[in-house]
Amino acid sequence: MQSYLDFEKPVAELEGKIAELKSLAQTDDAVSISDEVLRLQQRADDALKDIYRKLTPWQKTQVARHPQRPHFSDYCKAMVTEWTPLAGDRKFAEDPAIQAGFGRIDGRPVAILGQEKGNDTESRLKHNFGMARPEGYRKAVRLMEMADRFGLPVVSFVDTAGAYPGIGAEERGQAEAIARSTEKCLELGVPNIALVIGEGGSGGAIAIATANRVLMLEHAIYSVISPEPGAAILFRDAGRAQDMAAAQKITAQDLLSMGIIDAIIEEPIGGAHRKPDVVIAEAKKQIVDFVDNFGDGYGPLEIREHRREKFLAMGTALT
Missing domain, CATH: 4.10.860 (DNA Excision Repair, Uvrb; Chain A)
Known part of the structure; x- marks a missing residue:
């Protein structure tokens, strides 16, 4: 329905x-x-x-959060074969908010990371609404280290309101885990591509989205903080989330114009949830094109340098 x-x-x-x-x-x-x-x-x-x-930025935020919008599990089921999940960070626990594993996309072997929000009450609680704890980011680092070792491109699906802010997560080093995951993205000697398919919130997103190529769905959002807490901090009023969303420039169109992302994947009229197969097919096409064509002749050093220069260049055109 x-x-x-x-x-x-x-x-x-x-x-x-x-x-x-x-x-x-x-x-x-x-x-x-x-x-x-x-x-x-x-x-x-x-x-x-x-x-x-x-659509206004706030309306796009609502579309990005639509309960029927396809999540990582939908993309994985539709485009990945020979899926072999990886569990646990080998330090504390398994975190279902971040799914990690290996598989093939159109026959190409890849390492895959994805933030999973869940589709109903039970699965949303299981996956903590896509808000990862430190062990989730440490699991991501573990997967990226293995991908680097075996020469596999890394594909990340970003969909989180932000990292989990609970006391336990902070006690176990949430900020350090996010920083280590971001650092590992930058260090990779293999190509990586990130797709923001819903919400790209704060460091919880950038921890797996620091990639050679970053794509966004047309009605996805990507921001340093979600509009509600941002409004509460800056305006002392969470009810001004609409104003905050407009001020933040969080839409794919704004971010493309500023060079923060590399391309936009168009959605069907009415959002990705109306025709998920169309969006997933286009996402698959973009991933396969990246895996096949990025950096022909590049070695690990050139791949790292490409990523480094990409992020150092952000914002320079605005100064």
Whole structure:
């Protein structure tokens, strides 16, 4: 069943009428509804296009958080074969918020990292809503070290509101674990690509997104802090999250213009959750193209230097 956001109310009403007419037709064969359904469907499609043509940063934030938006598990299931998961950080515990493992994407062997939010109450609790603890980032470092050793490209799927801020996580060195994971991304002698598929929140995102190539879905967001806590800190009012989202420049379009990301993956009208297969197929195409073509003839030194120069150049055009 389709779930609607607040600003999608006009579309919800039209699609609700369509559903009612179709239900009526099933109970009364004498009722002809095809013309009316087509008319309403066209109105709904036009309304959806109009809404998504002019989304505000806050509305994009809501789309990025949509409960039906495809998560890492959906991408992994659709595009990865011979999936072999890796568990535990060999120091403390397993963290289900970050999934790690090895597999093949269109036959290419790769190492894969993904932040998983979960799709229902049970799985969201299991994966802690995609908010990783230190052991999750240490598991990521473990996977990247293995990828480096065996010469495998690293593919990261970013989707988190941020690293888990709990007391236990801080006691076990959350900041250090994030820093080590970011450092490991920079040190990799193999190519890495990161895709922001939903939320890219704070250091919790950058810890696995410091890559040679960073892509974002059209309605994803990527920020130093989520709008609500950012508003609480800067404006002393979490209710001003809309203002914070606009001020932060967190949309894919803003970030591409500033050189923070490298490309945008278009979403179907209405968001990735309406046609997840289309988005996943395009993401797969982009990954395969990167694995096949990035840095032909590059050795580990050149790959590291490319990544280093990429991040050092960020912001220089704005000064």
